[in-house]
Amino acid sequence: MFSPRDLEAFVAVIDAGSVNAAAQRLFRTQPTVSRQLAGLERRIGARLFRRTPSGMVLTEAGERLEPMARDLVQRSRRAHAVMDAVSSGAPSFVVACPEMTAMLLVAPFIAAGGAVSDVLPAHPADVYGKLKAGADVAVNTSPPPPGLRGVPLATLRILCQVTREHPLAGHERVELEDVVGRPFVVPGRGSSVWTAMQQAAEGDGLSLEMATETSNAPLAQASSAAGKGPALVLEPPQFGLVSRPLVHRGRPLTSTFYAAWERGHYAGEDLLRLASALAEFMLGTGHELAFDGAAPVAS
Numbered sequence: 001m002f003s004p005r006d007l008e009a010f011v012a013v014i015d016a017g018s019v020n021a022a023a024q025r026l027f028r029t030q031p032t033v034s035r036q037l038a039g040l041e042r043r044i045g046a047r048l049f050r051r052t053p054s055g056m057v058l059t060e061a062g063e064r065l066e067p068m069a070r071d072l073v074q075r076s077r078r079a080h081a082v083m084d085a086v087s088s089g090a091p092s093f094v095v096a097c098p099e100m101t102a103m104l105l106v107a108p109f110i111a112a113g114g115a116v117s118d119v120l121p122a123h124p125a126d127v128y129g130k131l132k133a134g135a136d137v138a139v140n141t142s143p144p145p146p147g148l149r150g151v152p153l154a155t156l157r158i159l160c161q162v163t164r165e166h167p168l169a170g171h172e173r174v175e176l177e178d179v180v181g182r183p184f185v186v187p188g189r190g191s192s193v194w195t196a197m198q199q200a201a202e203g204d205g206l207s208l209e210m211a212t213e214t215s216n217a218p219l220a221q222a223s224s225a226a227g228k229g230p231a232l233v234l235e236p237p238q239f240g241l242v243s244r245p246l247v248h249r250g251r252p253l254t255s256t257f258y259a260a261w262e263r264g265h266y267a268g269e270d271l272l273r274l275a276s277a278l279a280e281f282m283l284g285t286g287h288e289l290a291f292d293g294a295a296p297v298a299s
Contacts, residue, residue: 004076009036017055092117096130097139141192144260161241183229188213192255
């Protein structure tokens, strides 16, 4: 029988690259982690690592063990979380989401008493994959893949943000075709803003060749403030920019937030309640984001 602590040490060495770094990450001593690895190798009857100048490298046996070890470590942590929730009467979960979502939504939700203990930041394309790496629920602006239980949370308007001196600042709302014919700035391909714009533009034969792509919304806003054209984002304005709704043929361009989790999660009903609470918080009064309306969470 494998000890959860030994498997945790094994996974930590893989992720940290060395026994010493893994010990620091686990708040254990280096000899303790070395003994745990040695004990694991004795029970398996094979070496798990090769020491190289660049760090610890998995052997064939180690590669076979890794996915099982990660699964068992995650299950052990979830079991502890379940019992902690039972004893305290207050379940708390780990959320995976893009960094900006963590800052703008999840952190304020935690401050308001939301049942979230930690956040795993990830690139939007990698968010749902974090459900295999310790996250209980993922929050993202792309629909969850098949196989997960997913619910919509709320819909946000895409905003056109410009300097106060820009001609578009005088508009109540900004048509997409008035933006794409000149330089503009947008979070990169794969973002929900880019996807919504691309779908709208392709339908009318509009070109997006004038776009400058950035890695995130704050950089797009900074570029706009520096005179590189309107920034198309979901986030509240900064750097002195003003916001106007972005529309296409008079209809708002929007992006929907989703929450998703594994169908077999031990606390599926608690996660549904968490999603409902987050949706209610997102639509609450006084929030800075431009919500277009509720996307009711299914019961």
